[in-house]
Amino acid sequence: MLKSRALFILACTLAGAAWLIHTGPLAVIRVSTPLPVMAPFWYMLLAFPVLGMLIADLVDLWRLRGLDRASAELALTIVLILVLSSLRLGARIPLSGHALLTAYFIARRLLFRALPPRQSRWETAAAVGALAVIAYPKLFWWRDPLTLVAGMAAGVLLAGVSRVVIRNSGTRREAE
8 A cells, every 4th residue: 555655646746747847937926926036846846746645645545435425525625726726826816835735735634544653654744844845935035925824724724624524424434
């Protein structure tokens, strides 16, 4: 199971790298204003391993329990995160997609105990490290704490909603 998780994370990261190479450099957006500077490739790539971890969670959940409320909720939340992150680029909503995704993943790991502790600790530590790396340029290079905090708050809120949905569905195994 650990090998398949690593493959999902790697595949998502490689697909993200290919997408970033295909689209080319993206301008940094402070709140909703594009800056005359491009986001570094490594910065943009940071979201994809975390997305791969979330997709691996979804696949593990689906393998374990099939299509139930918990797996449907996680799939819909992943789609919502991707839509909001894309709106950040297109419609320039003042919300960091990187912070949203990473904070959701971390908060979900803290609220849900479905994975083996070792694996959960390693992946959670990697996501915390990614969030720290994401926060540094947001705060010190681009002076954009608003979108960082908004993204983190939205991620934590989404994880809380996930917990409520799962708790109220009668499928408590995922919420415990």
